[in-house]
Amino acid sequence: MLQSSLFMRHLVRVALKECDDVRIRREQALTACCLAVAAETDTGLETARRAAMLMDCLGALRAAHAPGRALQLGMGEFRQGLRAPLAPLLPPPGDVDDQFGELRLMDGAGLVRDALEDLCREHLVPQAALDRHWPWARVRAEQEERRLFEVMRRLEPEEYREARALLAECPAGPLRVLRKRWDRLWMRFDFFEAVSDWPWCQLEGWWYPCPKCRWPMRVVETGQEVEVRCEAHRARGVHYRLSLERGGRGVAPTLVGTGRASEPVVGLPASVDHLALSRPVWRYGVLPTLLEIELRDRLKAQAHVRVEMWPGELRPDEYDLRITVAVPGRRVRTWRVDAKDWASAAALAKALLEREPKPYALCIVVPDHQGHEVAYLKARLTGRRTKVLTLTRLVEQVKRAARGVR
Ligand SMILES: [Zn+2]
Incomplete structure (x- = not known):
């Protein structure tokens, strides 16, 4: 036996x-x-x-x-x-x-x-x-994500929350503006690089911030056509083409919006004094922070719902959001949420499996356009007290709970 x-x-x-x-x-x-x-x-x-x-x-x-x-x-x-x-x-x-x-x-x-x-x-x-x-x-993505959160972890809780908000609001721009906005965090946050070193986002010496994430958009030339688009937000309708009307010397070429979320954008000089957060910090810091803020905003007006950003019971970086639904006469419900925006679902699953399991149930939220990968992530994370759902699915779930629907 x-x-x-x-x-x-x-x-x-x-x-x-x-x-x-x-x-x-x-x-x-x-x-x-x-x-x-x-x-x-x-x-x-x-x-x-x-x-x-x-x-x-x-x-x-x-x-x-x-x-x-x-x-x-x-x-x-x-x-x-x-x-x-x-x-x-x-x-x-x-x-x-x-x-x-x-x-x-x-x-x-x-x-x-x-x-x-x-x-x-x-x-x-x-x-x-x-x-x-x-x-x-x-550098592997996990290492870069870890380095970012190591730096963040050394901040005081108040500074941590400030840094997370700045990731969403100020990921790129002229040096003097960034320095002013990042202020006391500037010297400790050495993740900025010169846009002039990034040929992939330049159009005749100019770069264009995405209207959603404010990070440089990608310039793609196909034959005669030039498309400018955000790699993360193209799926949500952030893309442009180069206008046929040319501006004068010293003026950025004009872009014409071709998607449903293509708000007007103005080119900025791709010079050494225009900086942007490094690519991994954009992907693993800026994008999830934007998801978290969107989640908070979509639940803001809902009765009986309370959303806390970066609350962490022990440390503010423990998880991203705590959502509490307290309907009188009903059991209080809580969601602890981590937002993730990885290019590969397989790599995300692997990174999550390598983490220590948490003592509470955790909700992993992914952008809506990754909805087709939710089933795969769920299957990989079976037995880990981890739920996976898209942002919109979570909003619906919380709203249903707030209306007292089981
Ligand atoms: Zn974007």
């Missing part, structure tokens, strides 16, 4: 180890594909350098496949494969459900998909061959 249960445990361990092995191999393969797409679509690269990078990526991709199942793939097929769903390029998934197979890294026009850099950072598996070319890929 003991023998057989030991044997069973051994089998389970072997199966788990195999699963981990496949997971890592698939992440390695995804990293190689992301970096290959970045090289493939970087118009500033010399041909010889691009070819060398693609060779490195193909080498890394081949190495990610198990020895007995070598990938028979030439350079031409590899480049073709990058333009389609990734499944044929990746090691077989076995029991691993990471949804990488359906991922498309390029769109129909051969352009790199938005948030590719975040996706790569979230799944990054360090590979010496690739590291040489891609300094931005060296």
Whole structure:
């Protein structure tokens, strides 16, 4: 009896180890594909350098496949494969459900998909061959998210709340404005970079803040057309095209809104004294903070509902929001909420699984446009006292509770 249960445990361990092995191999393969797409679509690269990078990526991709199942793939097929769903390029998934197979890294026009850099950072598996070319890929998303929250953790609770609000209100702009607004936090918050170092957001020497998150929007040129869009808010209708009417010298080119949320925007000079929060701080600091603020605002006028921002019972960064519904004569209901806006649901699930479980039930809120990933996240987080839902679903749930509906 003991023998057989030991044997069973051994089998389970072997199966788990195999699963981990496949997971890592698939992440390695995804990293190689992301970096290959970045090289493939970087118009500033010399041909010889691009070819060398693609060779490195193909080498890394081949190495990610198990020895007995070598990938028979030439350079031409590899480049073709990058333009389609990734499944044929990746090691077989076995029991691993990471949804990488359906991922498309390029769109129909051969352009790199938005948030590719975040996706790569979230799944990054360090590979010496690739590291040489891609300094931005060296830091994993979780490490960068942790560094941000380490800095935040050292702040006094009052300063912490101030910093969170500033993340949402002041993520980019002229140096003198930022310095004034961030004031006493300025020296401790060394996450700003010069917009002039970011070619991807520049249009003839100008950059455009997104009307929703105020961070630089991406400039995408396809043939004659130029599209300017926020990588996070394009799905919510934040995109523009370049106007055919040209302004004079020293005037930013005019953008024409093409989406339902394309409020008028004005270009700012992409000079060394215009700064923006680093990309990881935008993704893992600014975007979730905006979700939290939206959640608070949508529940503000609701009777019997109380929303506290960054309340944390022990520390203000413990979780993001506490929502309490107290309808007279009914049991008080509480939601402890963490907002997350990751490019990859698989990487988010992994990061959440690596955390210590909390002593209370936690609600993970994701943006509405990630609604199709909720079921996957729920399945990965089974048994963790963690609920996952979109912002709108949570608002509906709280409002129902406030009306006394069970
Ligand atoms: Zn935005």
